[in-house]
Amino acid sequence: MKTLEAEVIVIGGGATGCGVLRDCTLRGIDAILIEKNDIASGTTGRNHGLLHSGARYAVRDLESATECIKENRILKKIAWHCIEPTGGLFVTLPEDDPNYHNRLLEACRFAGIDAKEISVKKALSIEPNCNPNILSAIWVPDGTIDPFRLTSANILDSIERGAHVFTHTQVERIMLKQNQVIGVQCYDKTAGEYLEIYAPIIVNASGVWGQHICKTAGIELKMFPSKGSMVIIDYRINNVVVNRCRVPSDGDIIVPGDTVSLIGTTSRKIPYDTIDELVVDDDEIDVLLSDGEKLIPNVSRARVLRAYCGVRPLIAVSGEMDGRDISRGVVLIDHKERDNVQGLITIAGGKLMTYRLMAEMTTDLIAKKLGNSKRCLTYKIPLPGSEKRVGYTKKIKYFSGIPNSVVGSTHYRHGERVHNILSLKKRNYGLICECEMVTLGEVEYAIKNLKVNDIVDLRRRTRIGMGPCQGELCAYRAAGLFTEFGDFTPDESTKLLMDFLEERFKGVKPVLWGDGLREFEFTYWIYQGLFGLGLVEDNNT
């Protein structure tokens, strides 16, 4: 059995876990991250990618709102290539309480969020697709953030600074010696082998799955999972975030995210044992589309690409069962104090927006335990890709000869790292994904540098298969490249292809109608009818 040693083990490759890993690495702490699936494959990658200004929380939760606006400003500096500072609107519909408008303005002023009232005419000129019947509008510094890129950039930076990351590796149990944690035993699913990692400090950053992790150390930690569902519209129907000016509720926000737009979200309590098999319910889709229609009329006539859901990791601080003690803020637990288990820390709750702050709080505690006196630097050292802020125009000029759409999209996704990806060699910028302009060079870069184990991972790094065709034209090309740039046999690549198409289908299934259905039928015809992918599976078994 392989054994490794480190000072800190971080369990969970979400934004928080990756943030802790980077913070540790920057402070010179030797850390290893373990993720059972892929980075950003849990709750981190399953939200609407809103860069909160805090306005959405301002009326009800001032503390969250102030945290948000502070982190909003930091992230715009350190991670600009993962962010679009689009701005956002809070619009009041005729059926909404008109007084909420002023309450929101007041609360924003209190929280230090630069919200300003704008005329309806101005709002409609900013967002021409918005419902023309709105009564009033407020502009806020909302934006969009890509959780996949953000997490991946944290990982990339950590690896480049010497950290180790194990994805697709499941923690089997936390090893204890009396009351002190000594390491974890885990199973590497890709290599098919067990390994033991020893470290005096273990950070449980596995979000809603943290209940299970704690259990392996004999600690009871109660999670109250709440499901949030979203639908993705085929193209970018709005250029700024459109919020409904009312107490946050289902289907009241539409966020533009890269080339698509998302309508969010619902909120439903679910039993803990269902968190790995979440499905979007039909009535959730109905609510999202009909309420989305109120903000942007005709949105339900555009193509719906997918529906998906995530689990909010709400945690019961005192361990009581009735849910009244559920906190929506950041929860940092030193299990030495709570359960007399030394060296185990749980970080949970919070939001994607506050991932850096949560990592800072956690790493401060780690540093204290290790006697490390270095200060946190994550608020000022930019993530890889965000070192320099360069506009599209300059990059397009620099790479003249390569189509603008390719240069722009690659630069958008990878920031300054575009120089490690694009070259003027014709093959390099040949398209693999035609919807999202993912080139062969980008696939090569991702497979070789970004901890990519399969096409699903590749999708999170590059947006391959995330466009209107949902993998129809790119999946088989990408699969082939895994044999060229990765260590995969053709049979293994075929398996990757099948897994990827299954994964894509999961999100498409709840919204199979209209053009999406036609597209899917065509995809099915290509892969089943033309390529005979179903037969491949039969032969293997």
Place this chain on the structure above:
Amino acid sequence: MIKLENISFDHCIKCTVCTIYCPVARVTHLYPGPKQSGPDTERLRIKNPELLDVSLKYCSNCKRCEIACPSDVKIADIIQTAKWRYSKKELRIRDFLLSRTDLMGTFGTLFSAIVNFFTHLGMVKYFLDVIFKIPSGRTFPNYASGTFTKWFKSVRKYQDNYADKVIYFHGCYVNYNYPQLGKDVVKVVNALGKGVIITKEKCCGVPLIANGYIKKAQSHGRHNIKVLSSALPDDKTKIVSASSSCTLALKHEYPNLLELDNSPIINNITYITQFILEEFEKGNILRLKPLSYTVAYHSPCHLERMGSAAFTIELLRKIPALTVKILHSECCGISGTYGFKNEYYGISQSVGNELFRIIDEAKPDFVVTDCETCKWQIEMNTKYKVIHPISLLAEAIE
């Protein structure tokens, strides 16, 4: 509110049949094809106009992609709109001159002898090539010595003898280059027992659209809609044109591309062969004498886009003793002013090669087609004379 008429790209299922049928993508790797230039990158342009690919300038706007599309995506319209909406305007004298067909026509017909002499001189061609980037290999259409409208004045008084009227949109080519076709149209329409009205029309706008002068095209469009609709004596009167591209512009480009309201005239506009065939069906049949020719019929792209090629073919078949060989539908490559530009000339010629080959194979007495620019291209590249189906019909009238 999302404007549904603007989101036809949303229906694209990436089947790529448009790119298969694209005559330009077939001959050059410089153009990535209609799927990528149209619906695919439209999503990116909506996100950020800077993501416009310069390669879409290679689109010749033949609209064969739209004919092929099973999802009713207005591919060519998306590309044309993107071209002018997002790309930076650059004023080129050549594009200005090529797109001002009426201005050039007025001048050309005034001094037709001199202009025609000079445009066929090798030296002049060389200069046009070097200075204006107009390919020296290209043969120019001749200008007529008098305009069609001037001739029409001499026959206008006879038109009042007919109770029923037809409005004839002659277009620039008939007016300045080839009035004979206009005369043939008048002869055929009169033979059907109807009088011809012509209006103070302007260029339909097709060359303006192709060269990115959208504002100008819109003002022409507005003018044409106004004069044509006010000349309409009643709802049933037809507006006919013998130019496939002019008809397409009046009927489709005005509302879809120029965002003009052509509802006062849209139901009256008919391509001339369809109009004649409908008259035949009503019992208003022309007596035709046999013409024992063998002709090869080439269907122009824009006529196919309107679905009107079938009417021309059907009409040709009504001419006794005429053998019609229907050529496999191929783009001739010239695409209006596209083939008059150095940067596209090579592509334009390569696109046409297949058509020229099958024409030679058919060994006709001459070629028949509805489009003036197809005529120039075919006459330049094959040994055959090209005539318009209406001219053939006029010849057959007893």
